[in-house]
Amino acid sequence: MSKPLRIGMIGYGFMGRAHSNAYRQVSQFFKLEHKPVLEACCARNEAKIKEFAANWGYASYETDWHKLIARDDIDVIDIGSPNNTHLEITLAAAKAGKMILCEKPLAMTVAEGEQMVAAVEKAGVPNMVWYNYRRVPAIALAKQVVDEGRIGRPFHYRATYLQDWTIAEDVPQGGAALWRLDVAVAGSGVTGDLLAHSIDTAEWLNGPIRRVTAATETFVKERKHVETGKVQPVGIDDACMFLAQFANGSMGTFESTRYARGRKNFNTFELNGERGSVYFDLEDPQYLQYFKYADPKTGQKIEGHLTGWQKVHVTNGEHPYMDKWWVPGCTIGYEHTFINALADFLQGLETGEAAQPDFRCALHTQRVCDAVLASAKSGAWVEIPA
Numbered sequence: 001m002s003k004p005l006r007i008g009m010i011g012y013g014f015m016g017r018a019h020s021n022a023y024r025q026v027s028q029f030f031k032l033e034h035k036p037v038l039e040a041c042c043a044r045n046e047a048k049i050k051e052f053a054a055n056w057g058y059a060s061y062e063t064d065w066h067k068l069i070a071r072d073d074i075d076v077i078d079i080g081s082p083n084n085t086h087l088e089i090t091l092a093a094a095k096a097g098k099m100i101l102c103e104k105p106l107a108m109t110v111a112e113g114e115q116m117v118a119a120v121e122k123a124g125v126p127n128m129v130w131y132n133y134r135r136v137p138a139i140a141l142a143k144q145v146v147d148e149g150r151i152g153r154p155f156h157y158r159a160t161y162l163q164d165w166t167i168a169e170d171v172p173q174g175g176a177a178l179w180r181l182d183v184a185v186a187g188s189g190v191t192g193d194l195l196a197h198s199i200d201t202a203e204w205l206n207g208p209i210r211r212v213t214a215a216t217e218t219f220v221k222e223r224k225h226v227e228t229g230k231v232q233p234v235g236i237d238d239a240c241m242f243l244a245q246f247a248n249g250s251m252g253t254f255e256s257t258r259y260a261r262g263r264k265n266f267n268t269f270e271l272n273g274e275r276g277s278v279y280f281d282l283e284d285p286q287y288l289q290y291f292k293y294a295d296p297k298t299g300q301k302i303e304g305h306l307t308g309w310q311k312v313h314v315t316n317g318e319h320p321y322m323d324k325w326w327v328p329g330c331t332i333g334y335e336h337t338f339i340n341a342l343a344d345f346l347q348g349l350e351t352g353e354a355a356q357p358d359f360r361c362a363l364h365t366q367r368v369c370d371a372v373l374a375s376a377k378s379g380a381w382v383e384i385p386a
């Protein structure tokens, strides 16, 4: 029997659209008891949220998230608004006993994240953070390859997350479209926005990061603020690079910037181990590259003149999530990562095994982000508590 799950979506922007699409699609492709119902959406601009509600088929809308949370006909609060709203909305939603889906990064700081974890755990409400890249089939396959022992003892993890959209000095900061450049709203620059994704993926594949040393740069020091109209100092990191040591003894390098001319959303990682390696590139997202050096079971070296990297087209029924989509060879896209993530959340409600990353798991990513920013300030290595 189907169980309606009444959604209250906060935000109509990039993620408001990605999540609303997931709510509309998930029950068509995944056989699950819980069926999302687009009950209400919320944002402060009435004309825009009304139009958004009509476009996506929400039954109603609110212009104040407090009112959305106060409603009895909402089961799930979905936080798709900027980073400086995540704490307050979470505390109120948890108190009201709502399930909470929150966009990444979990919070502006570890101190905020700790309050959020305490609130959802005290209330006992199901929760998840939308680190959607875990649901790219090729990345989920990389996780399977690691778990099957095909990489063996890991030595190196290498991640990049590169964009190029803030190079021009006349890009302003703040306001609706450019809050990512305003430290008061975003919390940080590329560290919280882009590296948080790389860190989540890295820790999922290769275990916890124990210590980091980092450098950041802000190339354009002052920008006009959209809301005040004044030229103000820029408080975010435009670029960040850090070295990491993982608990399993391997080393990592992480690089992120919004100043890599030509790179739009260049999110890559490579993991090199004793028995093999994996490589992924979001600009070629249907593929996982795998280098097999030794048999995962026996450890026996594979000899031969054809040894080399395999480029696996991750579209077969036996690949993660792909049995829910099309026939082998037909690809899925960016939006499907949110549908896959939502399906995992709904399945977690049904099995009792919470979908990951939940708030507690995402708090660890926040700890790494805060340690990276602290190291960039002090120049010292910073330890991350287990």
Ligand SMILES: NC(=O)c1ccc[n+]([C@@H]2O[C@H](COP(=O)([O-])OP(=O)(O)OC[C@H]3O[C@@H](n4cnc5c(N)ncnc54)[C@H](O)[C@@H]3O)[C@@H](O)[C@H]2O)c1
Residues within 6 Å of the ligand: 010, 011, 012, 013, 014, 015, 016, 042, 043, 044, 045, 065, 079, 080, 081, 082, 083, 085, 103, 104, 105, 130, 131, 132, 176, 177, 193
């Ligand atoms: N998982 C991902 O890959 C991914 C991608 C993009 C953004 N994000 C995260 O999603 C969140 C939103 O980012 P976005 O790109 O969708 O931003 P956006 O600017 O496109 O949309 C933000 C929305 O929040 C609304 N909003 C702002 N303040 C509000 C308030 N006080 N009350 C109600 N609504 C409010 C705005 O009206 C807008 O509709 C951020 O935390 C961001 O880091 C995650």
